[in-house]
Amino acid sequence: MGRWEPNAQARLRQAAMDLYAERGFDQTTVAEIAEKAGLTERTFFRHFGDKREVLFGGSERLQEMLVASVTAADPGTDPAVTVAAAFEHAAEDYFPPVGYSRQRQQVIDANPGLQERELAKLDGLAAAMAAALRERETPDLPAALIAETGVAAFKVAFVRWVTDPADAPLLGHVRSAFAALGDVWSFAPGRI
Structure with missing residues (x-):
């Protein structure tokens, strides 16, 4: 060689x-x-x-991309819209083809230790995005909730993408998840 x-x-x-x-x-x-x-x-x-880094290498780049997107958003942009836009940007520019992502997810799903590591990486994304929102003067509680909810919506979108038999683009799944999130939270106050 x-x-x-x-x-x-x-x-x-x-x-x-x-x-x-x-x-x-x-x-x-x-x-x-x-x-x-x-x-x-x-x-x-x-x-x-x-x-393990074969599966998780590059996640720092994803975090950097999401934080940079949040940081670069116009100052008057709603924090939830900022987070949704950051995930849309990542969906367009970060992830490998669906075949590879599907194979990667199957390996992770078959191993509890890898599942734990995946959750830790997602938790790190939420923490970094919440910090970026706080730097944009979003109060602490809304920043944490928006970041965590954004990661949850993205996680659902990602799973739908890798299990989609039609192989629709990740971006469409991300947009659908964030749109559905708006519907889920449109209840009247006091109904919980």
Whole structure:
């Protein structure tokens, strides 16, 4: 093998996903991933800290993108609209094709430890977005509620996307989830 292998990260990611689907996450080793990709373990560790990062690497970029979107919104924009727009932007510019995302989600759904990590990442997104809203002078309680609700709406949209047999775009699912959220909360005060 040469010192430099084109598309090494993509090859490692796909090899890992194939092995996770075939054998299960816990039964797959880094050595097997590297071998299937035609690369070395050393190359694997140049691209990923561990085999979980194949699934979760890049989540910092998603968080940065969402926070930047919230921060850049016009000052007079409603905080809930700001959060919805941030998720719409991410739906257009961040996520890989639905086939890969579907395969990734199946691996996560089959492993409780990975599910826990996914929830922790979502919790981190909500905290970061709430902080960005507070910096825009949204009071603490509304900032926290809007960020958490936005993450919940996105989570529902994402699940609908990866289970959609028609493979409709993620953006449409995000818009539908946020629109439905508006309908859910349109009850009259005192009805709870």
